[in-house]
Amino acid sequence: xxxxxxxxxxxxxxxxxxxxxxxxxxxxxxxxxxxxxxxxxxxxxxxxxxxxxxxxxxxxxxxxxxxxxxxxxxxxxxxxxxxxxxxxxxxxxxxxxxxxxxxxxxxxxxxxxxxxxxxxxxxxxxxxxxxxxxxxxxxxxxxxxxxxxxxxxxxxxxxxxxxxxxxxxxxxxxxxxxxxxxxx
Amino acid sequence: xxxxxxxxxxxxxxxxxxxxxxxxxxxxxxxxxxxxxxxxxxxxxxxxxxxxxxxxxxxxxxxxxxxxxxxxxxxxxxxxxxxxxxxxxxxxxxxxxxxxxxxxxxxxxxxx
Numbered sequence: 087x088x089x090x091x092x093x094x095x096x097x098x099x100x101x102x103x104x105x106x107x108x109x110x111x112x113x114x115x116x117x118x119x120x121x122x123x124x125x126x127x128x129x130x131x132x133x134x135x136x137x138x139x140x141x142x143x144x145x146x147x148x149x150x151x152x153x154x155x156x157x158x159x160x161x162x163x164x165x166x167x168x169x170x171x172x173x174x175x176x177x178x179x180x181x182x183x184x185x186x187x188x189x190x191x192x193x194x195x196x197x198x199x200x201x202x203x204x205x206x207x208x209x210x211x212x213x214x215x216x217x218x219x220x221x222x223x224x225x226x227x228x229x230x231x232x233x234x235x236x237x238x239x240x241x242x243x244x245x246x247x248x249x250x251x252x253x254x255x256x257x258x259x260x261x262x263x264x265x266x267x268x269x270x
Numbered sequence: 271x272x273x274x275x276x277x278x279x280x281x282x283x284x285x286x287x288x289x290x291x292x293x294x295x296x297x298x299x300x301x302x303x304x305x306x307x308x309x310x311x312x313x314x315x316x317x318x319x320x321x322x323x324x325x326x327x328x329x330x331x332x333x334x335x336x337x338x339x340x341x342x343x344x345x346x347x348x349x350x351x352x353x354x355x356x357x358x359x360x361x362x363x364x365x366x367x368x369x370x371x372x373x374x375x376x377x378x379x380x381x382x
Binding site: 108113116119141145223 | 279280283284286287288289291292293294297298300301302305306308309
């Protein structure tokens with residue numbers, strides 16, 4: 087066990103691939119679970135859902151382990167799988183929500199608008215960003231990834247990552263300046 | 271960590287988005303257990319499925335083989351290069367070869 091704990095990510099990937107034994111992969115999961123779960127938690131804002139997605143992410147990662155070429159960090163590669171897992175589930179949920187909303191609209195005769203959930207500061211902050219901007223900002227500020235690692239995780243070139251962060255910050259600044267002017 | 275110069279907004283964003291590291295609390299163990307269960311299922315389910323499918327397919331496959339051999343034998347009897355007595359043997363050989371190729375392709379597919 088100590089041997090596994092001391093080995094670096096690339097060695098553990100090689101061991102997991104050569105033996106197809108999940109023990110070495112388990113060490114990789116133990117090492118990276120926090121980052122993956124925090125990323126998904128910040129994206130979907132629901133702890134149990136984030137954990138389900140994280141489990142799916144690691145199972146996909148096991149299936150695709152042979153695709154990891156080692157030219158970037160394992161964390162970046164893993165977070166890319168987490169991001170695509172999140173998007174796939176979101177698309178499925180959106181389709182489901184459309185059907186449910188349509189059904190609710192057809193059966194709702196009261197004319198009462200649905201109650202909006204209370205939004206906290208973080209939700210309002212991230213709410214001004216697009217999905218992609220939100221993911222990049224979370225990877226940078228919540229997960230502490232470098233631009234290069236964010237590029238691995240998002241599939242965007244490093245230059246685009248920088249401009250997405252810049253644009254995201256600008257949007258947040260503009261939004262909060264407007265609010266301060268309105269209420270402050 | 272971040273490879274750019276921090277400004278005040280960076281610090282605020284980091285503070286707002288930061289989350290303390292999540293303890294593993296059995297998470298990685300659950301993943302490993304699920305992977306082992308999946309491996310076990312695959313190890314036993316696939317051979318079982320092949321066996322069950324093979325048992326179901328044995329009768330129609332043998333009938334198909336007999337019919338194919340008869341058809342090939344008839345077809346080869348019309349070919350000048352094949353002597354009359356050798357036509358049934360050539361028919362058996364050819365249909366056997368076709369069956370072998372089909373089985374090999376099926377096993378390759380299952381392996382993938």
